[in-house]
Amino acid sequence: xxxxxxxxxxxxxxxxxxAEGDSFxxxxxxxxxxxxxxxxxxxxxxxxxxxxxxxxxxxxxxEHLKGMTDSQDDAVKTIVAKRLSLPSDLRKALEKSxxxxxxxxxxx
Numbered sequence: 700x701x702x703x704x705x706x707x708x709x710x711x712x713x714x715x716x717x718a719e720g721d722s723f724x725x726x727x728x729x730x731x732x733x734x735x736x737x738x739x740x741x742x743x744x745x746x747x748x749x750x751x752x753x754x755x756x757x758x759x760x761x762e763h764l765k766g767m768t769d770s771q772d773d774a775v776k777t778i779v780a781k782r783l784s785l786p787s788d789l790r791k792a793l794e795k796s797x798x799x800x801x802x803x804x805x806x807x
């Protein structure tokens with residue numbers, strides 16, 4: 700599964716959890732994230748913040764966040780905790796990536 704597909708799935712799951720407002724959908728999101736490769740979860744966390752930030756250097760942001768994140772579980776908890784704004788943040792990150800010519804499929 701490529702990274703764009705992961706983003707689509709996470710956006711869909713977060714929107715469902717937000718609409719339903721129940722912990723079951725939130726748990727599904729957490730389980731899905733925990734089953735991804737650690738590199739993809741960290742990249743997803745970076746994209747979440749990239750969508751919020753005014754910073755244009757996604758690689759620098761990624762390195763900064765990797766240094767601040769102790770484990771994949773920490774990244775999952777952070778992403779799930781931000782699920783209300785997650786769909787919007789990820790969509791903004793995708794748009795920003797296109798505008799800046801960032802290949803989201805490349806490793807960071």
